[in-house]
Every structure is written in C-alpha cells, then in structure tokens.
Amino acid sequence: MNYKVVETFVSINGEGKKSGELAVFIRLAGCNLRCSYCDTMWANQDDVVFKSMSKEEIYDYIKSTGVTNVTLTGGEPLIQEGVGELIDYLLTDEKLCIEVETNGSVAIQKFRKNHGRRLSFTMDYKGSSSLMEEKMLLKNFETLTEHDTVKFVVGNEYDLSKAKDLIDKYHLTEVCHVFFSPIYKEIEGETIVEFMKTNKLNKVRLQIQLHKIIWSPEERGV
Ligand SMILES: C[S@@+](CC[C@H](N)C(=O)[O-])C[C@H]1O[C@@H](n2cnc3c(N)ncnc32)[C@H](O)[C@@H]1O
Numbered sequence: 001m002n003y004k005v006v007e008t009f010v011s012i013n014g015e016g017k018k019s020g021e022l023a024v025f026i027r028l029a030g031c032n033l034r035c036s037y038c039d040t041m042w043a044n045q046d047d048v049v050f051k052s053m054s055k056e057e058i059y060d061y062i063k064s065t066g067v068t069n070v071t072l073t074g075g076e077p078l079i080q081e082g083v084g085e086l087i088d089y090l091l092t093d094e095k096l097c098i099e100v101e102t103n104g105s106v107a108i109q110k111f112r113k114n115h116g117r118r119l120s121f122t123m124d125y126k127g128s129s130s131l132m133e134e135k136m137l138l139k140n141f142e143t144l145t146e147h148d149t150v151k152f153v154v155g156n157e158y159d160l161s162k163a164k165d166l167i168d169k170y171h172l173t174e175v176c177h178v179f180f181s182p183i184y185k186e187i188e189g190e191t192i193v194e195f196m197k198t199n200k201l202n203k204v205r206l207q208i209q210l211h212k213i214i215w216s217p218e219e220r221g222v
C-alpha cells in the first residue's frame with residue numbers, strides 16, 4: 001500500500017493543543033470537502049503532484065527528522081486509502097505521537113485502537129461560513145476523549161453561536177480540548193474574545209494560526 005504525499009516538512013505546529021511545539025507534517029492528497037476558506041486547496045486538486053510513499057518510507061522520513069510529534073493532515077487524511085494501517089504502523093514506535101487533522105465529516109472511531117494519548121484527533125466543526133456545515137458528522141462528538149480536540153473554525157457571530165450550542169449540547173469542554181479558530185482575515189480576534197466573555201465560555205481557547213504570523217500566509221512547507 002502506498003500513500004499520496006503532497007508535502008512533508010518540519011515546523012512548529014501552528015494549531016491545536018500542541019501549538020508551538022515542533023512537529024513533522026505529512027500532508028496527504030485529496031479532500032471530500034471544498035471549504036470556502038481552505039488554505040490548502042492546491043492539495044485537493046485531481047492533478048496535484050504527489051510522491052507515492054510506503055508506510056516504511058514515511059516512517060523513515062519521520063525518524064530522520066528526530067521530531068516525535070507527527071501531524072497527519074491534508075487534504076483530508078482520513079479518506080486516504082489504508083490510512084488506518086499507516087497510523088497503526090507509525091504507532092508501533094512508542095516514541096511517536098500522532099495528531100490527525102480531520103475535517104469533521106469522516107467517522108473517526110474506527111481508527112482508534114489502544115493507542116491512548118499517542119493518537120489524537122483534532123477535528124474541525126465547520127460552521128456555516130465554510131459552506132460545508134451539512135457534511136459535519138455529529139456522531140463524532142460522542143466518541144471524543146480527553147486526548148482529542150474540537151476546533152470550531154469561525155467566520156462570524158453566527159458560527160460562534162452555533163459553536164456554543166454544540167459545546168453545551170455535547171458538554172465538549174468536559175470531554176476534550178476546545179478551540180475557536182478564526183478564518184484567516186475574516187473575523188477579528190476581539191469579536192471572538194467578546195463572545196467568550198459574554199457567554200462565559202470557560203475552558204474554550206482562542207487559537208490563531210501561528211504559522212501565518214511567523215511566515216507569509218501563502219508559504220508552503222511551514
Ligand atoms: C487544511 S486543513 C487539512 C485537514 C482537514 N482537511 C481539516 O479541514 O481539518 C487543516 C486546518 O486548517 C484550517 N484552515 C484551512 N484554511 C483556513 C483558513 N483560511 N483560516 C483558518 N483556518 C483554516 C482547517 O479548518 C483545518 O483545521
């Protein structure tokens with residue numbers, strides 16, 4: 001089994017619970033969604049140039065970097081054929097921790113084995129601004145653990161209100177990490193903080209994509 005890898009790089013993770021820590025990124029080709037704001041649409045094109053890599057080649061690359069946090073992203077990593085086998089294989093190395101960046105439309109439960117904290121899902125909830133909200137699989141909320149993260153990617157107050165309703169309904173702050181992440185240049189951080197204050201949203205964190213502050217927002221491989 002080979003995987004369609006469009007990009008590999010080491011950077012600081014710019015998003016999620018390990019934001020600021022080094023991570024080695026494996027970006028897989030193809031996505032089942034088309035979010036209005038996607039900053040990685042190039043990876044979703046049918047004619048994207050990819051490197052066909054086996055799980056052993058991906059593992060060797062990861063080990064060559066000396067970095068132990070692995071981020072599997074894309075595109076949508078969980079629609080890549082055989083990705084469960086890749087995850088299981090990488091986790092046979094007890095030094096590695098894998099974070100899967102997933103779009104919220106794919107059932108995550110079947111990928112979990114007894115990996116504990118070394119496998120975590122960072123799952124988006126894509127609000128109305130994404131134009132993909134109808135694709136969100138709410139059942140995923142019932143399977144989250146303390147190692148996982150829900151990232152509400154928000155573009156306006158309506159998205160924020162929807163996020164609050166879901167946080168309340170599924171008691172998300174009690175079961176996993178919860179982030180609000182602004183769609184780049186679409187909504188002011190201040191608006192999000194005011195919403196958090198007004199609604200007393202304890203245990204929710206605002207995150208801003210660090211890599212878009214450190215590097216140019218269009219830069220690849222960072
Ligand atoms: C490019 S996606 C790849 C993984 C997966 N397809 C997903 O959507 O989670 C990685 C992360 O970048 C976020 N993202 C993409 N474009 C963005 C933008 N313009 N502003 C803020 N976050 C963005 C996505 O919401 C997602 O959390």
Ligand SMILES: Nc1nc2[nH]cc(C(=O)O)c2c(=O)[nH]1
Pocket residue numbers: 011012013014015040071073074101211222
């Ligand atoms: N530095 C950096 N951190 C990230 N965290 C998640 C990313 C992604 O595209 O999934 C990403 C990315 O593209 N770059």
Ligand code: SF4
Pocket residue numbers: 031032033034035037038039040041044074075076103
């Ligand atoms: S799901 Fe992720 S990769 Fe796919 S279009 Fe949306 S942001 Fe981009």
Ligand SMILES: [Mg+2]
Pocket residue numbers: 039040
């Ligand atoms: Mg990115």
